[in-house]
Amino acid sequence: MTSLQLSRLIGDAALDRKARGVVRIDVRPRTTIADYFVICEGDTDRQVRAIADAIQEQGRAVGIHPLATAGLEEASWACLDYDSVIAHVLLPGERAYYDLEGLWGPARALRPRRSPAARPR
Secondary structure, three states, rough: OHHHHHHHHHHHHHHOOEEEEEEEEEOOOOOOOOOOOEEEEEOHHHHHHHHHHHHHHHHHOOOOOOOEEEOOOOOOHHHHHHHEEEEEEHHHHHHHHHHHHHHOOOOOOOOOOHHHHOOOH
């Protein structure tokens, strides 16, 4: 699976748990720590955990596991490191304060993919 495909899988998993403001940032021109950041937010610490859990479940379903996770206990900012893609799931206040999109550059909003059956003909 390419890093772009993994970023899409992570974004879709977050959207499945009703994450808000899901974006992908291509950080390849700026750093070697990852290819993409996927950033989103949940309204409560419980939703942040649920989004992070969904991301891990979707990854496990295709045989991918995070190298490291952080912040799942407090759940104001959960970080899941998949090597080429790093997922950040934050509470709205944390997201505004740290402004990762402003720090790392232009973000591309991710929208739910529609199943082939749901596409208009």
